[in-house]
């Protein structure tokens with residue numbers, strides 16, 4: 001099934017260092033840095049519950065440092081869950097090209113930041129994405145955007161990994177897709193549940209990456225998961 005025609009070198013890209021805003025081509029997102037005291041009407045009703053939460057932990061929500069915290073928190077949550085309002089398929093479909101290139105394409109070390117759905121605390125790390133085209137390729141920056149759309153939702157790392165792989169598989173219909181996510185979960189490290197340096201690694205292998213051990217190994221060697229992270 002998986003016959004490798006030639007031993008051409010696979011394309012491996014390291015994800016570009018993120019810009020200061022953390023955003024790659026995100027035009028319509030509200031950046032966290034931009035601080036506006038007013039909150040859009042659909043979010044207004046969330047402010048009072050956050051004040052209640054502050055009181056609940058023993059704070060005085062009226063003191064200077066906390067007065068605007070509910071608004072800031074609501075805006076931050078709005079941004080961190082903005083992936084619900086984006087269509088991941090559309091992002092890929094807008095940048096599809098017909099191309100006969102048929103060796104492995106790998107983009108590694110894409111930074112991701114997400115929120116665990118069990119504790120609403122961040123988990124963050126890197127995602128490595130590979131695929132073997134079958135007549136269609138996609139703009140490389142779109143892979144990072146695809147990862148962001150799923151990361152900016154309430155997540156578990158396993159599902160995030162699978163959703164990225166499945167969407168790529170569905171839209172590109174490639175010969176195979178491989179996704180590896182390495183992340184650190186603040187709900188584990190901050191609460192002392194796990195050793196401070198534990199990374200969780202998840203992977204999703206489809207098509208030739210699942211069927212062909214050599215192909216899978218080639219991908220894993222290229223992204224070398226498990227290496228020491230700084």
Ligand SMILES: [Zn+2]
Nearest residue numbers: 116118119187
């Ligand atoms: Zn958690």
